[in-house]
Amino acid sequence: MLKxxxxxxxxxxxxxxxGFGVLTRVLLLRTDYRQYPTSPHGKIIHLSLGxxxxxxxxxxxxxxxxxxxxAITFLTVAAQQFRDVxxxxxxxxxxxxxxxxxxRGGSYIEGIAMAFExxxxxxxxxxxxxxxxxxxxAWWGGLIAGIVTMGIGLKxxxxxxxxxxxxxxPAEVKMDEYNLSVGDIYIMNVGSEDAQEQxxxxxxxxxxxxxxxxxxxxxxxxxxxxxxLHDTATMLGVYRDEGEPSLVPMAKRDLRTGRIGLFxxxxxxxxxxxxxxxxxxPLLEYASRIPKEAPINQTAPSNDQ
Amino acid sequence: MDPKIMxxxxxxxxxxxxxxxxxxxxxxxxxxxxxxxxxxxLDGMVHQVTxxxxxxxxxx
Numbered sequence: 001m002l003k004x005x006x007x008x009x010x011x012x013x014x015x016x017x018x019g020f021g022v023l024t025r026v027l028l029l030r031t032d033y034r035q036y037p038t039s040p041h042g043k044i045i046h047l048s049l050g051x052x053x054x055x056x057x058x059x060x061x062x063x064x065x066x067x068x069x070x071a072i073t074f075l076t077v078a079a080q081q082f083r084d085v086x087x088x089x090x091x092x093x094x095x096x097x098x099x100x101x102x103x104r105g106g107s108y109i110e111g112i113a114m115a116f117e118x119x120x121x122x123x124x125x126x127x128x129x130x131x132x133x134x135x136x137x138a139w140w141g142g143l144i145a146g147i148v149t150m151g152i153g154l155k156x157x158x159x160x161x162x163x164x165x166x167x168x169x170p171a172e173v174k175m176d177e178y179n180l181s182v183g184d185i186y187i188m189n190v191g192s193e194d195a196q197e198q199x200x201x202x203x204x205x206x207x208x209x210x211x212x213x214x215x216x217x218x219x220x221x222x223x224x225x226x227x228x229l230h231d232t233a234t235m236l237g238v239y240r241d242e243g244e245p246s247l248v249p250m251a252k253r254d255l256r257t258g259r260i261g262l263f264x265x266x267x268x269x270x271x272x273x274x275x276x277x278x279x280x281x282p283l284l285e286y287a288s289r290i291p292k293e294a295p296i297n298q299t300a301p302s303n304d305q
Numbered sequence: 306m307d308p309k310i311m312x313x314x315x316x317x318x319x320x321x322x323x324x325x326x327x328x329x330x331x332x333x334x335x336x337x338x339x340x341x342x343x344x345x346x347l348d349g350m351v352h353q354v355t356x357x358x359x360x361x362x363x364x365x
Contacts, residue, residue, distance in 0.1 A: 178353035191351035191359045192344055193337050245350040245364065 010062045012139055017061065017131025020146035021054025022047075024126045024153050028119045046116065049085060053078065053120040057127030061135060078124065086117035101240055102233035102249060107223020107286045114285065115157075122153040160288075162228065163279035165215035166208040166260075170271050173203035173263065183207050185254045185261025195246035199265075202239045202247075204274060208260040213297070216258035217289040224287035225251035225260065228278060235277045237267030311347045311361040314340050321358060 005011050029037070029046055037043055056078045063071035090113040097103045104112075126149040134142030162168075171183035175196050180187045182205035190196050210216040218224060229249045240247040250263045266274060291297055314328045314336050315321050328343070330336040333356075340351045340359045349363035 189352045191353035192340055194341050195344075195351065243345055243348050245348060246344065248350075 010135070013061065013131045013134035013142060014058045016134045016139060016142040016146065017058035017127045018054050020130040020142075020150060021057055021123045021127030022051055023146075024150050025050025025054065025119065025123045027150070027154060028122070028157050049082070049120060050123050053082070053123040054127045057124035058131045060124075060128055061131040065135065075124075079121075082117045082120045085120065086113045089113040089116050100230070101238050101242070102230050103226065104230045105223050105226030107221065107284045108227040108230060110286055111282070111284045119157065122156070126150055126153055158282065159285060160283040161279060162208075162219075162281040162283055165212075165283065166210050166219060168275050168278050169207045169209060170275065171205040171207045171261070173199065173205040175200050175203075180263065182252075182261035182263050185252055185259065187250050187252050187261060187263045190246055192246050198239070198247060202265050202269070204264045204266055204269060204271065206262040206264070206274070206278060208262060208278070210258050212292065214288075214290050214292050217291055218283065218287055219260050220253055220258065221284070221287035221289075224284050227284055227287075228262065228281045229264075231281045232262075232264050232266065232274060232277050236264070236270075236274055239265040239267055308362050308364050309349075311349045311363050312343050314343065314359045314361070315357055317357045320355075325360075 025047065029043060029050070037046055056075065060072060060075060063069075090109060093104065093109040093112060094106075097105075097109060126146065129149045130142050130146040133145030169183075171185075174181045174183075175190070178189055178191055178196065180190050180196075180199060180203075185207065190199060208219055210219055229251060233249060238249065240249075247265055249265050252261045252263075253259070254261065262278070264274065310325045312326045312328060313321050313323070314330060316330050316332060316336050318327075318329045321327055328339050330339055336357075336359060340361065343349075343361050344351050347361050347363065349361040352360050352362055354360055
């Protein structure tokens, strides 16, 4: 049996390509502080899909070389399959988001769902290139191609973080009678004296100062702001409960300068830790804007503050 | 859901009127205590309009 397998000219290329594909998916599948994908069942689902993606990528090479061009169309079926993965993730996360004290928000969910789809395509890419390189050269060619493509995959697995586009300045939480503000940015009207007391005790404030015009537009996005609130609540805990509508973390914008006032209610009151958390909040793909790149902004005089 | 005024709590009866239930309290402390209770019961946030008028608003 083994002899028969080894006699197949494509056995080694397929084996190496498939192996690297699966390995890429394993390396890309990290459960971090976001507790997503949920261990262990979420991981099993995504590993299985990774195995399917990997075998599709690997098998495409012999199909091409044997001039079986129609067989390549199954890649479109794969694309459809992985779009369904994205839909599944979106539906699940939207459903569980209703039960979060500080929800992720639609943009964050969309970003996570897109990452799951995208990573399967990365796996197909790694498996395809590796198998092809093994066929062209030998096992060592596949090994080099596998390592290089896997490196590319890992490099592009995550985007920028908030620290790249804003400066984070700790600011005082001020309760001026019933008006709550962070630094000079107005947050909300708190009428209950009990809530005012809690906010004085547990509130923490930061001001996000955009580094440029692009950053100004990006952090103005409500989805991006919700992502910041969700991540800080996940990492530092949150001093709130259902039925406590006055105790709610919030991010408000200073219209004049585009800065964001961040009002948090963490359980762990550690300013430097909170700062680190905010720096590492992912920059959502759906929130990112680059108005500075537009031709109209190349010539106009800059009025950056 | 649009924000909705669930209740009005005041110490000055003559200054409020309208569709939402109005709670008239004798003093500031009573007003705050009622606002606290209603906030939890109605799941709405207490906002101060003037020092004598509080409203409970449900934002979500």
